[in-house]
């Protein structure tokens with residue numbers, strides 16, 4: 426019997442997997458430099474945390490959660506997103522009692538039972554950042570700038586930022602009612618009609634052309650913002666402009682999670698087909714209270730690692746060079762292996778990336794492996810070299826070869842590679 430990775434999942438394999446690590450690192454680096462501390466939460470939580478936190482009427486909660494009963498009879502769910510867990514941890518540990526805002530970043534696996542297709546998986550990876558406990562347009566702008574800088578640091582040119590405000594608990598109800606009035610007059614199927622009553626904003630997100638065509642005249646949230654929300658949004662826009670981050674206002678941008686208020690945004694990449702969102706986020710002022718915590722106005726984002734690698738591939742930014750070593754050691758015979766093994770360890774401890782030939786293959790196979798490794802230098806140790814107390818250092822780009830005394834190899838290679 427043979428096994429395959431479950432539908433909607435895939436394995437990251439070298440050398441491509443190096444890019445996943447690199448993306449994770451690059452997307453989190455700007456937040457780490459801006460005072461965000463690392464948080465790690467469990468991959469599963471109480472089911473109720475997500476049904477309450479993400480929203481009972483969302484696709485995620487109604488259709489996409491991996492929910493199971495533990496042996497102890499508790500309903501648990503593999504996390505479909507990161508924000509609810511972070512807010513839960515902040516409340517549980519009373520972090521809101523200290524200095525505000527609490528700035529946190531995280532990275533890990535997320536699970537949604539989605540219709541699997543290119544760029545949409547059932548197990549995927551995100552880098553996230555959250556700033557909790559402050560209502561300040563500069564904080565919304567900070568997070569957006571950090572995400573934009575993360576994409577830019579990877580060399581991505583075609584990431585676009587879409588920006589919107591969803592209003593607050595003062596102005597959203599009137600907008601919601603106006604939108605419901607408009608939507609009830611449209612020709613829609615029964616499921617969508619039900620959605621109008623539960624979560625009308627989500628109808629704006631419908632991707633079907635026959636629905637989209639009818640939505641052209643829908644009331645826009647930006648026309649219904651209260652004075653405070655309007656001023657807040659203007660401030661965020663101004664700060665983004667001042668920091669040199671370009672954006673497009675998208676009054677139809679709603680997000681798939683219920684907890685958003687005011688600022689919402691999405692980063693999209695046009696080279697990815699239907700699954701164009703590489704990241705997104707927004708402000709969620711009511712979430713803490715929804716899951717039993719104190720008022721804690723907050724803002725955050727989650728950026729998709731898998732789709733960011735796809736975006737880099739679409740822009741031709743993925744080269745073969747990732748994950749190479751500097752030096753490849755080739756022992757010819759057992760005595761040579763005994764001697765070269767500690768030398769390889771020593772080189773690695775000196776900070777060089779070094780691999781060696783294993784399995785006692787002949788020199789030809791070992792040279793092939795050296796080429797494949799991407800190493801700049803091969804270290805070849807034969808019987809005659811052993812007698813002479815030296816090793817051959819071969820430059821694999823020029824094929825020049827010189828004998829270097831074993832005692833000097835570490836220094837010589839460090840010098841060549843610095």
Ligand code: AMP
Pocket residue numbers: 506537539544545546547548549550551681702703704705706727728729730731732733
């Ligand atoms: P969301 O919170 O759903 O907006 O997710 C944030 C980001 O995570 C998205 O912009 C995607 O880049 C990524 N993402 C979300 N769901 C998936 C999925 N099923 N497969 C791959 N990436 C995903």
